[in-house]
Ligand code: HEC
């Protein structure tokens with residue numbers, strides 16, 4: 001299965017690298033959009049049915065900021081604000097960064113597949129977009145014609161355009177990235193935090209796998225020991241009792257600006273999060289074995305300095321060039 005996936009991505013990269021020139025088909029002509037991805041990132045999931053184009057990306061961006069998609073005046077950006085890593089301070093909304101590598105979406109993984117699949121859910125189930133509004137707009141009819149060469153817009157087309165805007169939002173210029181690329185040093189405190197993060201002592205790296213900072217799995221980290229409607233997590237999708245309390249491992253990229261934390265936003269600061277890992281883990285039958293490894297029975301036992309070093313390191317994931325990138329802001 002994995003091999004097939006690699007073959008498909010290799011193939012699509014091959015195809016896109018052949019398309020140096022604009023795709024010309026009588027009147028239909030699009031401009032390829034190149035997504036920059038550093039060499040130390042895994043291969044990005046692409047969709048051969050939805051190749052990146054400047055027209056598709058710009059259309060997806062416009063849709064993201066336009067309340068036309070909803071029936072109550074909200075746009076995607078109402079809850080997903082760029083300066084907070086595309087989330088909002090007052091909610092547990094998930095961030096929109098490096099999502100091209102994800103195959104599990106939403107805290108409980110209710111949607112799996114490609115970005116096109118999760119966008120179908122957002123446009124269909126969540127927003128219940130009234131497609132007539134788009135078809136009645138000459139502006140959108142024109143833009144969809146240019147991006148996808150279609151005369152009648154469907155929800156699938158909207159999902160495809162949005163997916164392009166999501167695929168392009170890659171964050172790779174944080175201090176952490178510059179450190180990995182040998183372009184900068186970490187401060188002694190950040191470096192110590194990095195060591196804590198990536199060794200058994202702090203033990204964050206098994207789940208927040210570098211460089212993307214998520215292993216794309218579901219895990220119970222021991223926030224609670226009793227599971228009721230609000231915290232069943234993955235169980236809501238699978239109905240497997242072994243999945244109670246498991247949630248998607250979230251990315252830590254730009255974590256400094258994505259408060260509040262956890263699926264229910266229960267922690268307001270990174271200090272609270274680190275203190276939870278240090279001394280607040282609650283044992284239950286579905287807790288991840290990593291959380292209760294020998295030596296961790298009484299928590300991580302970090303000193304005050306180690307805790308602040310860990311936080312310093314977490315802040316190296318802040319990528320201001322991503323958070324301020326005008327190409328991703330309201331058009
Ligand atoms: C009312 C606030 C709100 C609006 C508006 C909103 N979202 Fe969200 N979004 C959320 C919340 C909350 C979550 C987490 C929900 C969960 O996992 O149960 C989320 C999760 C997501 C995720 C999953 C990310 C991941 O890591 O799995 C995607 C993708 C997403 N939203 C895209 C969109 C798009 C596209 C739109 C517009 C069509 C949109 N959202 C509009 C609040 C919102």
Ligand code: HEC
Nearest residue numbers: 202203204207219247248249250261262263273277288290
């Ligand atoms: C066993 C896997 C695992 C380990 C080990 C782990 N995490 Fe997590 N982390 C998760 C999961 C899963 C969540 C989301 C939990 C939830 O909301 O129920 C999470 C959430 C977080 C969040 C909040 C993210 C957000 O967007 O809300 C931060 C910050 C964080 N972890 C940092 C760390 C640090 C620092 C360490 C090491 C001390 C660590 N994690 C160790 C799996 C893990």
